Amino acid sequence: MNQNIDWPEKTRDVHTHHFDSTIWDDLKFRDDDIIIATYAKSGTTWTQQIIAQLIFDGDPDLSVAEMSPWLDLRVPPKEVKLPLVEEQTHRRFIKTHLSVDALRFSPKAKYVYIGRDGRDVVWSLYNHHSNANHLWYEALNDTPGRVGPPIGPAPADIRDYWRNWMDRDGFPFWPYWENIRSWWDIRHLPNVMFIHFADLKQDMPAEIRRIAAFLEIPINEARWEAILEQCSFDWMKKNATKTVPLGGAFWDAGAEVFINKGVNGRWRDCLTEEECADYEKRAETELGAGCARWLANGGEVTVNS
Template sequence: MDTITTQKAPHKIRDIQNHHMDSTIWDSFTFRDDDIIVASYAKAGTTWTQQIIGQLIFDGRTEPAMGQVSPWVDLRVPPPEVKLPMLEAQTHRRFLKTHLPVDALVFSPKVKYVYVARDGRDLMWSLHNHHYNANDQFFSVINDTPGRVGPALDRAPEDPVAYFREWLDGDGYPFWSLWENMRSWWAVRDLPNVLMVHFNDLKADMDGEIRRMAGFLDIAPTNWDAILDHCSFDHMKANADAMAPMGGALWEGGGATFINKGTNGRWQASLPAADSAAYEARSIAELGEECAAWMMNGRR
């Protein structure tokens, strides 16, 4: 399999710790040569990409459930002394999730990275649903367990436009910066162990994008019909509790809230044109025209 030399690989230069994340876990993580890391900002199609990769690895089988075997490594719960032995005990080809920018991640030349992106307006409407429908157990896990750094996470306002404005003005508040996440992965997009995937391209040609991922990951599955069926939104929605963390227990409505709409453009009905234009201008200023255009549209 193609790898890159250590000299060309990016290096971790900082840690990110907050109500959700603790990047220090990667300092103690033992990579395997065939590991797969799914990276994204958040709500960009991450779970969909994990489901695709799980289906490729297990050749269309529905067991084990993706939500049980593909954890978010830098989520600070459970703590490293619990999570790391669980990951070490996995015997299948591991596929794991991160929401870190590259410079806060231990980047291994041994493994494959699949980064999935989506227009920031689309992902923020999805993130609002995720945050607004979080239940008391969610906030207890995020805010009250030992190890939280910085302020607690408050509940989301009901209005997604107000939520979007606060996020844009606060450079990702109350989560983290989209711009630094996107910039960092765009900068390494040409490395041979990095594949850039876009939500729009998955929507436009799921079959073709899954085959592109399979080639990148050196996987040659045989049960294509089952893989395509199990990666469809209808299947994922019908089996949402198997896809969502903790079986969807952290959200009102369970996993069906976590696997919400699977569509783009919901912001268009409510986000004022001035706010949309401000987002687009900020995107170009932060990312440059090429990267901003890709994050908005994908390859198509």
């Protein structure tokens, strides 16, 4: 029934200290695969936890980070990672931070894209980056096959971090605007769903039910309260070793620092009115008014917005 749809096609590869997009070329898609897509620090781990809880009826003992790999992360290399993904027997839910044009797209998989205001993203990225230890740098910079410059330490002042990220579009990670724009452009596709960090914060039960409906996962009502509890930030922070990659070994403060605060608006005490206005103008220029409005506030996504 989808024969007349122009499905996205991969047009490029991305190789950086983080990315090796070629792994998607060799993935054997299954018809029920779930792809969790974000820029980064937008609620990815939260969404992975939600989907895991839905699939497994509120099981508190899931090793979600192992079950839901970041496929395009170049560590471990695809020769190691891909066979592990192929061996999975449960319904797979795989994470990506790629833009659509660097991703091999399956018409039969389900794609869940999570958005978050760029200012909140940067504040969370800074926490992630500034707390990383030598193991994180060694894995990203010293694992053979890196293309491009290494990633260096975060500056001491978060305002410097903000300016670099804005002036160099996502530095030192990857471009922000193209990621949002590329997914927004395919929001009309029947197998693509948009959710927003702010909406999850405002009404998590309703958003979980919406996600379940899209993924066609029947909710076990007898386990509903357990699902909600185990998707809360408090529970995830207390049990962070189950949801954070390698149990938090890349952060000296432990897995809990990866989960962080789960709050928005921390930038309000740092950015000036002029800086906020510059960001908002840039968002509208890069994304268009409808997408920029959704990215800032969440809410319903319409094809004509």
